[in-house]
Amino acid sequence: MEAARTQTHQVKVGDVAIGGGAPVAVQSMTNAAMVPSDHGPVLDLAGNLKQIELLADAGCEIARVAIPNRASLATFADICAASPLPVVADIHFDHLIAIGAARAGASKLRINPGNIGTLAEVDEVIEVAGECGIPIRIGVNAGSLDSKWRDKSDWTLAERLCASVTEYVEHFNQRSFHDIVISAKAHDVLATIETYRLLSKELPTTPLHLGVTEAGTIRQGTVKSSVGLGVLLCEGIGDTFRVSLTAPPEEEIAVAWEILAACGLRRRSPELVSCPTCGRCQVDMISLAQEVERRLQKLKSPIKVAVMGCVVNGPGEAADADIGVACGRGAGIIFAGGKQIRKVPVDQIVDALFEEIAALEAKR
Numbered sequence: 001m002e003a004a005r006t007q008t009h010q011v012k013v014g015d016v017a018i019g020g021g022a023p024v025a026v027q028s029m030t031n032a033a034m035v036p037s038d039h040g041p042v043l044d045l046a047g048n049l050k051q052i053e054l055l056a057d058a059g060c061e062i063a064r065v066a067i068p069n070r071a072s073l074a075t076f077a078d079i080c081a082a083s084p085l086p087v088v089a090d091i092h093f094d095h096l097i098a099i100g101a102a103r104a105g106a107s108k109l110r111i112n113p114g115n116i117g118t119l120a121e122v123d124e125v126i127e128v129a130g131e132c133g134i135p136i137r138i139g140v141n142a143g144s145l146d147s148k149w150r151d152k153s154d155w156t157l158a159e160r161l162c163a164s165v166t167e168y169v170e171h172f173n174q175r176s177f178h179d180i181v182i183s184a185k186a187h188d189v190l191a192t193i194e195t196y197r198l199l200s201k202e203l204p205t206t207p208l209h210l211g212v213t214e215a216g217t218i219r220q221g222t223v224k225s226s227v228g229l230g231v232l233l234c235e236g237i238g239d240t241f242r243v244s245l246t247a248p249p250e251e252e253i254a255v256a257w258e259i260l261a262a263c264g265l266r267r268r269s270p271e272l273v274s275c276p277t278c279g280r281c282q283v284d285m286i287s288l289a290q291e292v293e294r295r296l297q298k299l300k301s302p303i304k305v306a307v308m309g310c311v312v313n314g315p316g317e318a319a320d321a322d323i324g325v326a327c328g329r330g331a332g333i334i335f336a337g338g339k340q341i342r343k344v345p346v347d348q349i350v351d352a353l354f355e356e357i358a359a360l361e362a363k364r
Contacts, residue, residue, distance in 0.1 A: 008207045008239055011135040011179045014086025014107040016061050018135075018181060018240045019207030024233065024265055025240040026256045027209075028055050028249045029064040029090065039071035048079050051249055056084045058253035059268055062240070064088040064110060073100040080105030088137070095121040102132045108181070110137040113168045114146045126177045135179035137209055138168045142186035157186060158194035166202055181240070182206050185213035189228040200237045210241035221245040222255050226262070233263045267302040273318055274307040281309035283327040283346055291350050301361060305353070323360055325353050336360065 010020025018025055032047030043065070052063045063085045067076050080087045088108040089101035095117040098109050102125075109129055113122045129136050142157055149160040161184040172180055182203065184195045192212050199208060212228040215221035225243045232238050243252040243259070261267040274289040289307045296305060306324025318324050319338035326333045332349040334341045334356055344352040 006236075007204055009178065009205045011181060011207060013062050013088065013135060016086055018209075022239070024238060024260060025061045026059060026253060026260070027062040027064060027088075027240055027242040028060050028252045028256075029066070029242065030055075030249060034068070034072075037071065040069070041071075042069070043067065043072040043075040043079065045075050045078050048075075049082055052079075052083050052085055052087075054248075054250045055253060058250040059257055060085060060250075060253045062086050062088060062107075064090050064242075066090040067097050067101055070094070070097055070100065073097065073104055076101060076106075077104035080107070091116065093117075095125050098125045099128045102128045102134060106132075106134060108135050108137060110139050112139050112141070112144060113171070114140065114164070115144060119171065122171070123175060126172060126175050129179075130177055135181060136172070136177070137181040137183060138165060138172070139183045139185070139209070140164050140168070141184075141213055142188075142191070156194065157188070157191045158198055161186070161195045162198040162202055165199060169203055169206060180206055181209050183209040183211060185211045187212065187214040187224075189224050192228045193231050196232050196237050197235075207239040208237060210238040211244055213244050215244045217246045218251060218255075221247070225255060226259055230259055230263055233259070233265060261302075268300065270296040270299050270301065271304045272296060272307065273304060273321055273324070275309050277309060281327070282329045283309065283332070283349075285309040285327070288327070288349065292353065295350070295354060299357075299361075301364070303357065303361070305357065307353075323353070323356055325349055 006021040008019035010022060011018050016025050030048045030051040032044045032051055034041035035044040048065055055063055065079060065087055067089055086107035088110050089106035090110045091098040091101060092115055098111055102109060116122060140161055145160060145164055149164045152160055165182050165184050169180060184199060186192050189212055196208060196210060210229050210232055212225050215224040229241055243255045245252050257268055261271060272293050277285045292307050304321045306318035306321035308318055308326045323336045330346050331343055332346060333343050334352055341356060
């Protein structure tokens with residue numbers, strides 16, 4: 001599973017390593033509204049820093065900030081200086097903003113060479129990024145392909161995206177710039193999977209930034225991202241990623257970590273194993289599992305907790321859980337490592353479970 005991931009060239013975004021076998025890094029992007037200034041609307045310093053703090057608390061490792069105009073560069077410099085996370089500058093349509101962002105303290109630039117300016121202007125960005133010692137993400141999206149590739153109707157979308165990215169990477173390499181991360185995003189899950197599979201074969205040493213772009217609101221976006229990114233990550237493809245949701249940015253981080261945990265790659269919070277309800281269940285399993293889940297959110301350790309509705313799905317099926325409960329008529333059996341610890345009345349299950357969790361954590 002790690003074969004593709006370990007052969008990519010490693011780049012550093014601030015103090016976060018991407019590629020070369022480093023842990024898959026979790027990213028998100030701020031969306032604070034612009035604020036008025038004497039020079040027109042500019043980035044909101046306080047709003048962006050507040051969001052970055054929330055992202056950091058949720059487990060985000062890299063934050064991206066869009067810079068829509070040159071007037072925002074001074075504020076962007078202040079954001080970089082105060083941010084607890086390395087900050088990526090996201091720029092479109094103006095290569096001078098990219099140059100200014102690099103000099104303002106960006107830890108990485110994200111540009112689409114196809115819309116940032118002429119190739120000569122792209123070269124200016126490359127030169128300044130090299131001087132500042134920061135990497136560049138070459139980001140291409142299905143909705144913004146150069147007409148050279150967009151009009152190849154006999155090619156699949158994945159083939160067109162891959163060809164576009166490959167051409168840009170070759171240009172960067174010809175300029176002796178190799179600290180590159182690449183992305184080629186689409187909102188279609190199958191197209192995303194096909195694209196990144198092609199990229200991992202065509203550019204096996206270049207780190208990949210994964211994403212299903214414009215995935216939707218929390219429910220749909222979570223499903224599409226989990227399927228698309230989960231498949232790729234389990235194949236060893238992808239060095240960093242963002243879950244794109246129409247939601248507060250910190251919601252993206254919660255989903256991202258669940259994807260990493262489900263793929264067996266990284267875990268930073270508890271895992272809840274709970275069985276579906278059925279006719280054998282003699283307790284209110286839904287409310288019980290929801291309350292356990294709510295209280296588990298306060299813990300930061302990768303403990304596995306099981307909540308089982310009956311003896312059929314009890315200690316035997318959840319024997320690999322660190323701790324759990326199997327419920328019966330009016331009572332629950334707390335177990336650890338598949339062995340019974342104590343039996344408690346149904347109204348004491350949650351408190352008793354967390355007493356045992358606290359005792360287990362104290363021993364670690």
